[in-house]
Amino acid sequence: MKKRVDPQVPKHLDQQTFDDSFDLEDPYIEYVEIRDCVIPMHDIRRLEFKTVRFINVQFEAVDLEEGYFRDVIFEKCQFINAVFSHAIFKQVTFKECRLNGTLFNDSKLEHVLFDDCVMDLCSFGFSSLKVCEFSKSRLNEADFLELKWTDILFRECLLNESRFTRTSLKGVDISTSTFDSLSIELDALKGAVVSQSQALAFLDLMGMEIRDD
Secondary structure: OOOOOOOOOOOOOEEOOHHHHOOOOOOEEEEEEEEEEEEEOOOOOOOEEEEEEEEEEEEEOOEOOOOEEEEEEEEOOEEOOOEOOOOEEEEEEEEOOEOOOOEOOOOEEEEEEEEOOEOOOOEOOOOEEEEEEEEOOEOOOOEEEOOEEEEEEEEOOEOOOOEEEOOOOOOOEOOOOEOOOOEEOHHHHOOOEOOHHHHHHHHHHOOOOOOOO
């Protein structure tokens, strides 16, 4: 896997409120830190963030059809049932965030880290992912439909009942992750990096009987 580039966010940023930073006529926020608040985003459809840190922020009614995020850190933030369709994420980190049911459909993610996040029922349908890592995150019943991805790593994730539909796992490392079952086409497993126990589970899925000599 290529080396992932972390967000280029200075340690010290000017702390502001979202209302002070945001202008509906010019929806562009950069070089600030926003923390410890609730941000209702009703009727906000376009927004760009560059070099921003969010800490302990609850986002409500997120529906950013064409949001743009570059060099952004979300730490201990909450996005329940958020919509990021057709959004672009470059060098973005989500750390200890709740993203249950969030839609990343038709989006582009490059050098993105999801670290210790809750992401059950998330959807990445028809998206492009490059040099992205899911680390110690819960992705139960997540949906990966017709993805184009390269240099992807699932590190110690929970993937139970996740769906990989028309998505190849060639070169994707899931060897340290756990699941009771996956929904996946057998052809999609070619070239995947799996553990020995996972390999045995997939053989069982294929209906093959294993006998010791």
